[in-house]
Amino acid sequence: MTGIFGFYPFGEGREKWEASRFIYYGLSAMQGRGQETVSFATIKKGKIEVINRDGLVDEAFKDPLPEGYIGLGQVSAYPKDYLIHVKEPLELVLAGDGKPALHEDKYEAFKLLAEKLAFAIDKNPLEETLKIIEEVKGGYSFIAITEREEMIFGRDLMGVKPLEVGSVGFDLGIVASESCALDVIGAQSSSSVKNGEAIIFDPLSIARKSSTKAKCAYCSFEYVYLARADSIINGIPIYDVRENIGKILAQKNKVKADVIIGIPDTAIPFSLSYSKEANIPAKLGFIRTGRHTRTAIKPTQMERLIGVQLKLNPISSSVDGKDVILIDDSVVRGNTLKNTVWNLKRKGAKRVQVRIGSPLIISHCPFGTEIPQKDELIGRALSKEEIAEIIGADSFEALTPEELSKAIGLDKAKLCMGCFTGEYP
Amino acid sequence: MKILGIGNGAREHAIAEKLCNSKYNPKIYWITDIRNPGLNRICKETNGELLLANTLDAEKVGEIAERLKVDFAFVGPEEPNFYGIPDELERRKIPCIGASKDVAIIEQSKAMMRRLQWEYDLPGKLLFKTFKSSEEAYQVLKNYENTLTWLQNVALKPARQAGGKGVKVVEDRQIYLHEEKSKFKSFHVNWLENYMKSYSDIDDKILVEENVWGPEYTLQCFVDGKTLIPMPMVQDNKNAHDFDIGTETGGMGSIAGPKMFLSFMKEEEFQSSVEIVKGMVKAIQDRSGKKYKGIVAGQMMMTEVEGPTIIEMYSRLGDPEALNVLSMLKSDLVDICYAIIEERLSKIKVEFKEIATVVKAIAPKGYPDFRNLAKNHPVQVDEESIIKNNCKLFWGSCELKDGELLTAGSRLLEILAEGEDMNECSERINKCMSYVKLKDGWGLYYRSDIGSKELLERREKMADRARRLYQYRIEKGILGKRVDWLPKIGKIDPVRVLRDELKGNG
Numbered sequence: 001m002t003g004i005f006g007f008y009p010f011g012e013g014r015e016k017w018e019a020s021r022f023i024y025y026g027l028s029a030m031q032g033r034g035q036e037t038v039s040f041a042t043i044k045k046g047k048i049e050v051i052n053r054d055g056l057v058d059e060a061f062k063d064p065l066p067e068g069y070i071g072l073g074q075v076s077a078y079p080k081d082y083l084i085h086v087k088e089p090l091e092l093v094l095a096g097d098g099k100p101a102l103h104e105d106k107y108e109a110f111k112l113l114a115e116k117l118a119f120a121i122d123k124n125p126l127e128e129t130l131k132i133i134e135e136v137k138g139g140y141s142f143i144a145i146t147e148r149e150e151m152i153f154g155r156d157l158m159g160v161k162p163l164e165v166g167s168v169g170f171d172l173g174i175v176a177s178e179s180c181a182l183d184v185i186g187a188q189s190s191s192s193v194k195n196g197e198a199i200i201f202d203p204l205s206i207a208r209k210s211s212t213k214a215k216c217a218y219c220s221f222e223y224v225y226l227a228r229a230d231s232i233i234n235g236i237p238i239y240d241v242r243e244n245i246g247k248i249l250a251q252k253n254k255v256k257a258d259v260i261i262g263i264p265d266t267a268i269p270f271s272l273s274y275s276k277e278a279n280i281p282a283k284l285g286f287i288r289t290g291r292h293t294r295t296a297i298k299p300t301q302m303e304r305l306i307g308v309q310l311k312l313n314p315i316s317s318s319v320d321g322k323d324v325i326l327i328d329d330s331v332v333r334g335n336t337l338k339n340t341v342w343n344l345k346r347k348g349a350k351r352v353q354v355r356i357g358s359p360l361i362i363s364h365c366p367f368g369t370e371i372p373q374k375d376e377l378i379g380r381a382l383s384k385e386e387i388a389e390i391i392g393a394d395s396f397e398a399l400t401p402e403e404l405s406k407a408i409g410l411d412k413a414k415l416c417m418g419c420f421t422g423e424y425p
Numbered sequence: 426m427k428i429l430g431i432g433n434g435a436r437e438h439a440i441a442e443k444l445c446n447s448k449y450n451p452k453i454y455w456i457t458d459i460r461n462p463g464l465n466r467i468c469k470e471t472n473g474e475l476l477l478a479n480t481l482d483a484e485k486v487g488e489i490a491e492r493l494k495v496d497f498a499f500v501g502p503e504e505p506n507f508y509g510i511p512d513e514l515e516r517r518k519i520p521c522i523g524a525s526k527d528v529a530i531i532e533q534s535k536a537m538m539r540r541l542q543w544e545y546d547l548p549g550k551l552l553f554k555t556f557k558s559s560e561e562a563y564q565v566l567k568n569y570e571n572t573l574t575w576l577q578n579v580a581l582k583p584a585r586q587a588g589g590k591g592v593k594v595v596e597d598r599q600i601y602l603h604e605e606k607s608k609f610k611s612f613h614v615n616w617l618e619n620y621m622k623s624y625s626d627i628d629d630k631i632l633v634e635e636n637v638w639g640p641e642y643t644l645q646c647f648v649d650g651k652t653l654i655p656m657p658m659v660q661d662n663k664n665a666h667d668f669d670i671g672t673e674t675g676g677m678g679s680i681a682g683p684k685m686f687l688s689f690m691k692e693e694e695f696q697s698s699v700e701i702v703k704g705m706v707k708a709i710q711d712r713s714g715k716k717y718k719g720i721v722a723g724q725m726m727m728t729e730v731e732g733p734t735i736i737e738m739y740s741r742l743g744d745p746e747a748l749n750v751l752s753m754l755k756s757d758l759v760d761i762c763y764a765i766i767e768e769r770l771s772k773i774k775v776e777f778k779e780i781a782t783v784v785k786a787i788a789p790k791g792y793p794d795f796r797n798l799a800k801n802h803p804v805q806v807d808e809e810s811i812i813k814n815n816c817k818l819f820w821g822s823c824e825l826k827d828g829e830l831l832t833a834g835s836r837l838l839e840i841l842a843e844g845e846d847m848n849e850c851s852e853r854i855n856k857c858m859s860y861v862k863l864k865d866g867w868g869l870y871y872r873s874d875i876g877s878k879e880l881l882e883r884r885e886k887m888a889d890r891a892r893r894l895y896q897y898r899i900e901k902g903i904l905g906k907r908v909d910w911l912p913k914i915g916k917i918d919p920v921r922v923l924r925d926e927l928k929g930n931g
């Protein structure tokens with residue numbers, strides 16, 4: 001996955017703004033969407049500067065930051081997934097989340113999209129951008145900046161990947177994958193770009209147009225795992241969805257236990273609402289060593305395990321001598337979960353019943369979310385009983401796709417649940 | 426009957442239309458700086474006349490009015506009020522709907538308006554400071570750690586009404602972005618100092634106000650010196666572009682109805698807002714010793730700290746807000762004018778239709794900050810299609826010159842729709858906007874989101890949040906209270922500091 005961010009000042013004095021620090025904090029807020037690469041692009045007097053680096057935002061970028069009053073940024077979960085810089089026939093730089101159906105590889109697919117844009121938008125940029133959105137299938141959002149000092153952004157016809165737009169005072173327009181990035185830089189409002197909508201900021205105006213062919217298939221994985229809990233995506237607060245999930249988990253299998261433990265950070269809201277619904281206390285079960293990393297998206301197995309073990313040191317007194325319900329957000333291979341269960345037992349848990357706040361992942365994602373090969377997915381290979389046995393849990397349950405759609409509050413037909421069902425929009 | 430109007434824009438076009446639809450069938454005369462095609466047509470159709478003259482030249486306007494022997498005059502915009510046009514007409518015994526210079530000062534000087542509020546201790550006020558130079562202002566604004574909270578989060582304004590331009594709101598609440606925001610504040614106070622050089626009629630140059638949030642609305646009223654009659658509440662939209670992004674404009678569009686108060690406001694809030702405006706009128710009449718006759722309006726915000734609060738006062742109808750209220754007005758505008766002139770507003774009934782109204786302005790690219798770019802583009806409008814869609818067109822910043830329509834740099838025209846459902850009105854207007862074009866291909870823009878369901882929902886959410894907070898303050902008896910604590914200094918009451926400053930000054 002990727003987090004993308006755009007900064008655009010309007011009006012007299014617009015050149016006085018410096019975009020970089022806004023990009024820096026906007027991307028920091030979305031660091032959870034990608035921790036492999038971080039890129040900045042800025043425009044000053046029509047001149048575009050692009051800087052691509054590896055690592056986390058605060059490691060890769062230190063003062064002095066690049067100069068310029070228009071800015072674009074991206075954090076990505078994929079190695080070498082940098083901003084795309086097209087120089088001909090029109091110079092533009094593009095950041096993208098998801099994947100246009102133009103190529104197997106995310107970077108190559110967005111490169112083709114960027115080239116299409118650069119060729120098409122000489123005249124009537126709004127109409128041409130919309131045409132490209134209508135023509136290019138897939139699930140993606142993008143933000144591009146051009147040498148003409150435009151910012152062009154949009155979402156695919158199904159709105160698979162999120163994109164939010166907001167404002168600061170009488171001066172700034174801000175675009176970001178998640179509303180938390182808008183909050184962090186102090187934006188006053190945030191609205192979702194529509195499915196199949198193209199929007200252009202130019203120095204004198206904003207123009208927007210939506211396709212009449214738009215459908216709706218929001219990525220359901222965003223709601224359970226990808227997005228930050230303080231974000232609002234497509235008008236739906238992530239935190240509310242995660243509370244609903246905890247409640248549904250508590251209702252579907254009523255089991256006795258002494259304590260509810262959520263695995264940080266994503267499963268904490270699940271555990272709190274589970275606790276309330278089941279009337280069993282929730283406790284903090286783990287303390288993290290080092291910074292927050294998103295373990296499931298680390299590229300190698302080794303890194304993932306290091307990540308998990310450092311992330312999750314159990315608090316013995318929360319579990320010692322207790323019947324534990326352990327909640328996690330997702331299960332891919334099951335090995336990190338197995339490790340966690342072992343750890344809890346080692347610290348004195350009597351029993352560990354595992355609950356997953358999402359349906360089991362059984363299939364790939366055509367829209368760029370990195371999911372292991374089919375033969376690496378435990379939820380596809382084994383039954384719930386078998387999984388429980390393997391990870392050493394006393395029981396194992398997960399959400400069904402129907403329950404997830406209920407938690408989000410949208411009909412299944414309006415969601416993409418491909419990774420959970422194998423059926424794609 | 427002969428009526429003379431003054432002013433150039435879409436608001437004036439709407440006033441003229443309302444006047445000409447009166448049962449008295451008046452002849453409409455109008456003084457404008459440029460030939461507005463809408464006013465031009467109405468003057469012709471009523472056998473009146475459109476006269477080109479400097480609308481700020483009191484002598485000239487007085488002469489014309491006297492020569493034409495008009496029954497009364499109606500001043501549209503604020504600047505003629507500041508230049509004493511109503512006073513001059515009065516002197517020549519021509520009745521006038523327009524605030525005289527001495528009372529119009531509540532709009533002309535935003536600084537003076539705030540002082541009046543504090544001196545008369547009226548509700549709905551904000552903390553403020555005025556400065557004569559950018560240097561002076563910046564010395565105060567640049568402090569971050571050892572300063573009152575409100576001085577970090579500010580609205581920076583020209584101290585005088587300056588044509589809906591020059592206001593910046595800077596919320597400096599993220600210390601990690603402080604450097605950027607601070608630089609911007611410094612840049613803008615310099616800009617303000619420069620901008621204010623063109624106005625010599627006022628001492629204060631820069632107004633710094635505490636930054637507040639909440640839904641905004643305009644409450645326009647008829648007033649005859651004794652009685653004040655409110656019109657329906659209207660909400661204008663100041664940001665140039667969709668999503669409330671971009672530069673401050675004179676207003677890109679407005680919504681009102683179906684009730685007297687907006688859907689996200691409460692009847693009590695309407696009532697207390699009326700009281701606030703009444704209080705302002707009373708105070709300025711007391712201070713100036715003059716009667717306030719004509720139109721007065723509060724451009725207001727429902728804020729967490731004060732409840733209904735004045736952002737600024739208008740001594741005239743708002744543009745575009747005038748279009749909403751005039752289209753909702755059932756009573757004869759001429760009757761109302763006479764009631765104002767003869768000071769018997771308390772005796773008449775003013776009625777409004779219960780209907781939703783949406784107005785949107787369309788402007789050439791370049792408006793508002795780069796007006797030279799927005800000027801002199803030939804205009805082509807398919808008015809018939811607009812009428813077919815049951816919408817009305819009002820000409821704004823457009824000049825009829827040698828049979829050609831040319832943009833004049835500001836909001837080109839405004840389109841109004843009435844209906845049951847605001848969202849439907851909004852969409853109907855969006856459709857009509859496609860019938861407006863510039864022949865040379867230069868771009869136009871308007872806000873597609875004004876009146877839309879999404880925007881209304883957002884306003885409602887904001888209103889609910891602000892309302893909960895100010896009502897809690899009322900319950901606790903702390904409405905309007907602000908407190909700070911500074912290391913080594915201790916507790917500070919910013920209201921007290923301001924009151925002391927005001928006493929010190931005068």
Ligand SMILES: Nc1ncnc2c1ncn2[C@@H]1O[C@H](COP(=O)(O)OP(=O)(O)OP(=O)(O)O)[C@@H](O)[C@H]1O
Nearest residue numbers: 580589590592594634635636637663674675736737
């Ligand atoms: N103290 C404040 N706190 C927050 N926002 C403010 C404040 N003062 C002004 N604003 C915002 O700035 C806008 C313009 O301010 P104001 O009405 O004072 O200026 P103006 O240029 O005279 O406007 P107009 O076009 O109405 O004549 C307001 O509508 C409001 O959105």
Ligand SMILES: [Mg+2]
Nearest residue numbers: 589724736737
């Ligand atoms: Mg105003």
